Amino acid sequence: MMYRYNYYAGELIKLLGNIAGLRILDYGAGDGRITNVFKEAGADIEAVEVKYRLVDELKKRGIKAWHVSDERVRQYDIILMNNAFFYVHPKDRENLLHKFYHLLKPGGRLLLSDIPDFHKRHRWYKNYIKTAWTRLIPIFQPRLGGWWVDLNNLQKQVKKAGFAWAVKWDSWAYYRTHLLVFK
């Protein structure tokens, strides 16, 4: 299992370039498998989680971690949100993007990676009726509460939040996309 996370983290590091010495915030870090690889690559990394249980687990693994509701005043070179942005309710996305904007240093980067892409959902369902149905209710994995995200809209939203530009990349998963955003 771990080798997969090494692969994902490696792909993300390829996208970001040399991360040694950079101050990075891993937002929605889970149990810290990606965080750890970034730490080993020399990043000065901290993690944020919405689940208290995971905050504790991250701390046990020696990662600086805190809960989403704790206020932060530090600024970061990079914010990473891998395989997590699609859990944010569409109504909350704008606020979160503003928060990210303020948490980044000038010239900082935001990587929203591995997002289930609304425009690739036909690859997942492979069924016209089910694909069409998600136009009405764009929920992905209903039990987990995630959403298909329209990356074209997201590109507009990040600009509205103040970011300079954003570029899309194909993910390792055939129905997902990464968005790299520049402040």
Ligand SMILES: C[S@@+](CC[C@H](N)C(=O)[O-])C[C@H]1O[C@@H](n2cnc3c(N)ncnc32)[C@H](O)[C@@H]1O
């Ligand atoms: C599929 S896991 C991915 C974990 C990690 N980023 C990785 O790639 O291994 C998604 C994580 O996002 C967290 N999450 C969900 N909604 C969140 C939110 N609004 N803010 C921060 N974290 C959130 C969940 O608790 C979960 O740990």
